[in-house]
Amino acid sequence: MSKITIVTSIVPRNFELQRTAINSWLSLGFNVISINSAEEAAIVSQSFPGIPIKIVNKTAESTTGKPYVYFDDVCKTLVDVQADICGIVNSDIFLSTDSGFVDFIVGTVGDGLLFGSRIDIDSMTNLDGEKFIYGFDFFFFSKGVINLFPESEFCLGVPWWDYWVPFVPLVKGVPCKELISPIAFHLKHETKWASELFCDYGKMFADKISPFTQNSDFDCKITASSSPGLLTVFSFDILQYILKNSDKVLYPNSDVGGGKIEVGRSQYLTMREQVIGHHKKVWELNEQVSAANSAVTSCNYLIDAIRSSLSWRLTKPLRWLGDRIRR
Numbered sequence: 001m002s003k004i005t006i007v008t009s010i011v012p013r014n015f016e017l018q019r020t021a022i023n024s025w026l027s028l029g030f031n032v033i034s035i036n037s038a039e040e041a042a043i044v045s046q047s048f049p050g051i052p053i054k055i056v057n058k059t060a061e062s063t064t065g066k067p068y069v070y071f072d073d074v075c076k077t078l079v080d081v082q083a084d085i086c087g088i089v090n091s092d093i094f095l096s097t098d099s100g101f102v103d104f105i106v107g108t109v110g111d112g113l114l115f116g117s118r119i120d121i122d123s124m125t126n127l128d129g130e131k132f133i134y135g136f137d138f139f140f141f142s143k144g145v146i147n148l149f150p151e152s153e154f155c156l157g158v159p160w161w162d163y164w165v166p167f168v169p170l171v172k173g174v175p176c177k178e179l180i181s182p183i184a185f186h187l188k189h190e191t192k193w194a195s196e197l198f199c200d201y202g203k204m205f206a207d208k209i210s211p212f213t214q215n216s217d218f219d220c221k222i223t224a225s226s227s228p229g230l231l232t233v234f235s236f237d238i239l240q241y242i243l244k245n246s247d248k249v250l251y252p253n254s255d256v257g258g259g260k261i262e263v264g265r266s267q268y269l270t271m272r273e274q275v276i277g278h279h280k281k282v283w284e285l286n287e288q289v290s291a292a293n294s295a296v297t298s299c300n301y302l303i304d305a306i307r308s309s310l311s312w313r314l315t316k317p318l319r320w321l322g323d324r325i326r327r
Contacts, residue, residue, distance in 0.1 A: 004102055004140065005031040006087035007077050009069045009156050010051070012036075012043040014092070017187060020124065021094045022051065028095060029102045030087065035077055037067040060155045064197060068155035071164065075146045085109055086146070088165070089138040090156070090186075093118055096127060097183045097251060104251055105140045112175035113141040114249070115166050118186040127185055133272050134239065136162040138184055141169075148172050152208055160201040163235070164208075166242050171212040178243065180268065181251040195228065202231040205238070229287040236280035243273075 006025055010018055025032055035054045036044055045053055054077045059067035078086040085106060095101070108114050118137040121129035149168050154161040166176050206222030222234050248269065 003029060003031045003083060004085045004087055004105060005033060005078065005081040005083040006089050007033050007035055007054075007074050007081075008089055008091040009036060009074075010034040010040075010044045010048060010053075010091045011157075012040050015047040018091045019047070021092050022048070024095045025089065028097065028099065031081070031083065033077060033081070034091070035069050035074055037061075037069070040067055060153065060158070063153075063200075064155065064158060065194075066157070068157045070152075071154040071156065071161050072149075072151055074156065075149060078143065079146055084143055085140060086143055087138065087140045088156075089184075090118075092186060093137050094124065094185045094187075095138075095183055096185055101183070101251065108177060108179075108249055109140055109142055110175065111142045111144060112177065113139060113145055113166060113169050114177045114179055115139045115246075116179035116181075116184060118184045119182050120188050121185050122188060124185075124187060127182075129185065129188075131182070131268075131272075132186070133275065136166065137186065139165050145169055145174060148174065150208065153204065154201065158201055159198045160205045160235075163238050163242065164205065166246065167209065167238060168212070170242060170245050171209070176242075176246040177249045178246045179251060180248050183251055199226075199228055199231055202226075202235060206234065227287065227290070229283055229290060232283045233280060233287060236276060236283070240273075240276060240280075243276075 008022070010022070022032055033052050033054055034041075034044060034048065035056060037059045038055050038057070041053045041055050044051075054073075056069055056073045058073075059069055061067045074088060078088075087105075089095075105114060115136045116138055117132050117135065119127065119129045120132050121127055149164075152164065154164050170176050203222055203224060203226065206226075222231065226234075
């Protein structure tokens, strides 16, 4: 069996944290490649001398302010690797499991895709943390899945790319599975991307999926003028679609946290569904309130405009006379 190759993008800072994460992949038997710009590669190679680096000439720096690598370039890199199963994992994700995990992936992925979310932790010495339920951090898939993705400008490190990876195979009928066992861990840190990127890439996502959803029940009402609130509601719709249409799998060796109290599978899934549904409803109500406030503001502007107009002043005596007659 050929090894599974993981492609990531090592960031030229916080090297110790990323080294701990990537060493955890290597110890499990994965091959690892980092994809970076030429400028970043010169820095990264010094701290990760054993990791092959694929240099790309084009990044999203002009639109995002940072040299994020394109998902399409990640796919092109994976096409050339000598492995039947490929992986994409964020460079700061620590995998804590046993040596049977690679065989588990091979037996689980088949011709489809396996994905999952991280556990956010406060310290690498204590893996008891909180499940991140709003996005995904690792993906393993058959190499044939790569051909399903149309060209796009999604980037690793920018919102929406982690929805793009499972959504496209799902709408094209490829079996996707979510690994819900706690095997991926992430040290908490402040989110770095700007809110504008969430909106820009959310609108791009809506535009890209429209050909797949025209003949389905999936409702996509995102336009270029859509508000951040509406895009947030849309993101919950996408998340719910992905979770609803993917099978759930467990890795047998899930006792890696040392003293963690595990809830039952159905309990966890039910609670997650309720939390996501609740947050979606809150954003829907916020959007409705915002729309109502905008309508009131527009009416007030119209009233003020009317009252300040010449015709309003000229007809003041007639309105005064009308009031007197009605009395």
